[in-house]
Amino acid sequence: MLLVYTHKITPRLTYAFKHICTRILGIPVKFTTTIEDFITHDSMKMSYTKQPLSNEVFVRSNELLFEIGLSDIDINVHDWDDTKCFFNTSEKSSLPYDIFAASFYLLSRYEEYLPHVKDEYGRFLASESLALKNKFLHQPVIDIWAYKFKAILQAQFPDYNFPQKQYSIQPVIDVPMAYYFKQKGVMRTIGGTFNDLLELKIRRLFQRYLTIFGFRRDPYDTFKWIINKQKQTKTKFIVFFLIGDYSTFDKNINVNKKRFISLIKSVSDYCKVGLKASFFALEDINILKKEKLKLESITNYELEASRHSFSKLNIPESYRNLVELEVKQDFTMGYINHTGFRAGTCTPFQFYDLDYEVQTPLQINSFHCIDYAFLKKHSLLDKRQELEQLIYEVKKVNGTFTPIFHNYTFGDEDRWKGFKKLFTLILDSAHENK
Structure with missing residues (x-):
């Protein structure tokens, strides 16, 4: 089990951590705001706050997971090895980006709550998305980030038996x-016939009646x-x-x-x-x-x-x-x-x-x-x-x-x-x- 120390436990925080740790990596995760509990924990642990406690795995937290409601977020996407990420952290952080806040932003579809252009059916367009604009739509970036996080945990806790997930x-x-053509009823069939004739689609007209009379599938x-x-x-x-x-x-x-x-x-x-x-x-x-x-x-x-x-x-x-x-x-x-x-x-x-x-x-x-x-x-x-x-x-x-x-x-x-x-x-x- 991974124990996470943080200064405040919120629904957003538990949601983001459980997707990365439990759903992707298969690692159970719990949270604490008590330093004593964190110190005495004898398995994997990390801190997610503004400053590390000592030499533990530490990810400097972005404010997003501690906020309520929507706000105007300034996002700058950067290259990170063979992928991309945002919400950069600090030199003390074990990860250069807060992958938990970034994951929450994408999973919650935060950007789809904000004002955006829709198509004729009222759908959110890929062209409006952060992913397409910054050229990472083609990658499952959250899963990639999760495995980068796993590599850090493995280096710090080599004796922990990590489960293996399959494609x-x-x-x-x-x-x-x-x-x-079939099962359309008399009126729809007559309407379709007239359309075929008006549009001079004689081949489709033949197909229609060959199908209706059971001569073709x-x-x-x-x-x-x-x-x-x-x-x-x-x-x-x-x-x-x-x-x-x-x-x-x-x-x-x-x-x-x-x-x-x-x-x-x-x-x-x-x-x-x-x-x-x-x-x-x-x-x-x-x-x-x-x-x-x-x-x-x-x-x-x-x-x-x-x-x-x-x-x-x-x-x-x-x-x-x-x-x-x-x-x-x-x-x-x-x-x-x-x-x-x-x-x-x-x-x-x-x-x-x-x-x-x-x-x-x-x-x-x-x-x-x-x-x-x-x-x-x-x-x-x-x-x-x-x-x-x-x-x-x-x-x-x-x-x-x-x-x-x-x-x-x-x-x-x-x-x-x-x-x-x-x-x-x-x-x-x-x-x-x-």
Whole structure:
């Protein structure tokens, strides 16, 4: 166990230390404000305050972990070996930067509470982030900092038996529309037919009716392939189904259709099933609750995981609603047009509510890439290289790699050519040596 001496124990301090020490490094941590307890402790210990007590491991504390509420923070990002960091300390400090305060800033999404430019869907943009502006979005910097901290502890306490964590993957499959042509109902099919004719898309018109009459598979119906892939790997996929009402933003199948219900049940026999919350559920907890209860009635088990439509987050309201409905995990945080680490980590973490200054039970699983982000790369080789680099960064720190693909990504549409291979590459990475 690591004992931390500090002049004041705050929720922010315990949150930051537990993510670095316990979740990333696997080291139990406790805190004390009593010097006598610190001196008599016979295992690993460090001080986190303004001045060291003697010759112990010491990190000079930044004020951020002792503040309440938001303030205008002046951040200067510096190079640190092969990574970057901020909140520099002092010559007496064992670390040149206060990695605990810096980690809290990134994990709490402090910058997303501050005024910022949003896109047309109201999403926080990567271009607004400290990480992209300072060119460290491509690294899980918090995990890298944690291993630098571990090296210092190992040098000071060589007899301590440090646990070893293993690289893992958490594949996510998003299903905003289970079928492209099938199960749409008469009115939507007639509307689609007229659109095909008006836009002179005769090939799509043929495909529509060949699919409806059962002569060819629906282009979005890739679930047999997904289930076969699931059978070949021990890691459970999480498949998020959109079951909200039809709207301008959400155009899935009616959840009352027997074929759709049967599909969700069959997928849940092999994979974990989560809720893809509809666009309007993001603003209305009553709609969210209705969708949660409906999915639970289909799967016959309590909903554990959610993901928001369009990867939209309204921090902190979105997460507060999930906490209130006792949803345990969320997979919404990430960027649509950029790969990388939005929260600076590849280790799942708890949502910290900055307004209430409290750590919540909701676990955030920030995704590191989404299929759309790879479309910027023209060749399959470029896509593969970017994906392999991401996997390499996560493997270096024994983290959890979380990619998001869609059911239609595994179809035959030209722009998704080769994406089955990319998904398979991710699955294979879990069985390779570092």
